[in-house]
Amino acid sequence: MIAGAPFAARALALARDAALDGLAVLAPVTCAGCGTVDRAVCGECLGALVPAPRTVTRPLPHLDAPIVVHAALEYSGAVAAVLAAFKDGGRTDAARPLARALRTAVSAALAEAVPGVSVEICTVPSTRRALRERGYAPVELLLARSGLRSAGVLRLARDRVDQAGLDEAARRVNAAGALVAARPLHGRRFLLVDDILTTGSTLAESARAVRSAGGSLAGSAVLAETPLRRIRLSANSAETPRDNGGEAGYGGRTGVVDPPFRTG
Ligand SMILES: [Zn+2]
Helix, strand or coil: CCCCCCHHHHHHHHHHHHHHHHHHHHCCEECCCCCCEECCCCHHHHHHCCCCCEEEEECCCCCCCCEEEEEEEECCHHHHHHHHHHHHCCCHHHHHHHHHHHHHHHHHHHHCCCCCCCCEEEECCCCHHHHHHHCCCHHHHHHHHCCCCECCCEEECCCCCCCCCCCHHHHHHHHCCCEEECCCCCCCEEEEEEEEECCCHHHHHHHHHHHHCCCEEEEEEEEEECCHHHHHHHHCCCCCHHHCCCCCCCCCCCCCCCCCCCCC
């Protein structure tokens, strides 16, 4: 409930709350973020998913300039939990607040793009295995819920290598040449969009693939960014961000948050 919202909007929200509560009684669901018996995403977790747009940079030693990324959220706590449930727990019913946040980051990035030039969205392709296991491509689904669509111009150039245990330098080496454009991109301009930013190696590889096919870049946007302090924490220990327990929350076997060829 937004304080100060116009009366009509408040009334509508109350009616919607009542309708959803009715549904919850008929078919109880648990919150994708915290597990409370509530709605797909409870009020408290929804609060954590309210977009807080920021720009973050990721210095990559092999690039002249750091990557600048528009992010809607920090990848931690309820954000990480809901995103994990959405990506790997089949909780597509939690898509709405995630889509809203991603849309905010995309809008912020587009606001800084050169006006008058049409911009298409470029996403990182899921591996065939991830698509088969999930039945959907998470980023594409969130874009669709936002009324947006990926141009689908990149392909995996080779099989994904499991990134578990690889440090930043090893990920970078592993990322090189992983993606390829399916066709020439001369005269086309792209906004790179992904769900989670960690080291930035995935976006850097996407940028390389777009540019080497003749395309140009308008910027990049992600749903959530992993704070650098957490990446350093994981680099200094055998742990990975995923393994750092409840706060990181991103479940999965490999322990890798941002493989160059992400799991999906
Ligand atoms: Zn919750």
